[in-house]
Amino acid sequence: MVLSRIYWQRSQLTHLNFNPPRLVQVRLNQNPQYYIGNSISRARTIMMSDHLNATGLTAEESRKLKSRSEREDEKTIIRCLKELYSCKPSEKSYEMYAENATFHDPLTIATPLSMIKSQFNGMPKMFSSSTIDKFELLESPPTLPSPPGPDQFTVINQDVTYYRDGSKLKTLNSLITLERDPKGKVIRHTEEWSHDKVTDKSDGFIGQLNEWRKKVAAEVIAKLVPEEPPKDTKEK
Incomplete structure (x- = not known):
């Protein structure tokens, strides 16, 4: 969740010696x-x-998705997300997640729910506050499955500005893709900065190293930050 962007440049040469039948x-x-x-x-x-984000689109394509109104089954999800990204986590902020949920952003891969809590509970320790400047629910593209009921995806485009001691640090644009189980609980929460794909082991050797680094980072944060939300952010 650190705000400094990390850019990876990856080049891969493949040499094939193949004599066809x-x-x-x-x-x-x-x-x-x-x-x-x-x-x-x-x-x-x-x-x-190699460049498709969690929606199955390129960053340029997902930025063109049309906005839509919220569904009734998304009200809890939207409330939880806004609390988490406003640096105001509470126990109720995690109601949207399944116990086996995974959170994946450019810096960490956190699973299960206990580790996800540590990621967001640590935000108020890093930033004095944050504001959600844009929060757009987007139409799910045809590249995502669309089963009936709550077992489906929620896609969001958002801008969040982070502050420390009253000073603005950075405004970060993100594509949020949430996958839910048949009970409506979020089982996968993917955050992609500027809609750019997050890498994992499916992206080859470099991606595998990147996934290992992210999991280690999440484990370190989990050891330093408790599951319980900071006292000054709890509901009074």
Whole structure:
């Protein structure tokens, strides 16, 4: 949850030594343009998938999603999120989560719920306050499944400004993607700064290292910050 952005530049060279079977060689000779074009198309698809965020879209595409009004089943979720991102966590702020929930942002991967609590309970220790300047519920894109009932996704675009001792530190734009179970509880909370994809082990060796670093960071925070919300943020 630290505000300084961390940029990773990743380059990957793949060298393939492949002698295709005779049948493939014949087909390549017969229609080389088709096979070359198809290979390029597949390569582009793989490269694009490296940049897809939790909504299954690129950052540019998810920024274009239309806003919508809240559903009745989202009222608790919205209340909890606004409390957490306003640096005012309470026990009720975690009602939206399932016990086995996972929180993933550019810096940490926290699971289960007890570790998620430590991430947000530590925010008031880092920042004197924060304000939610923009909070937009977005239409779920067709790249996300849309089952009936509460077992579905909630996608949010938000701007949060963080302060320390009354001084503005930074305004951070984030894409929030929440996945819920059949009971309506959040099982996965993904926060992506500027809508840019968060990396994990599915992104190859560098992604695997990144996931390990994030899990270690979450464990360290959990040891330093208790599950119980700070006293001055509890409901009176």
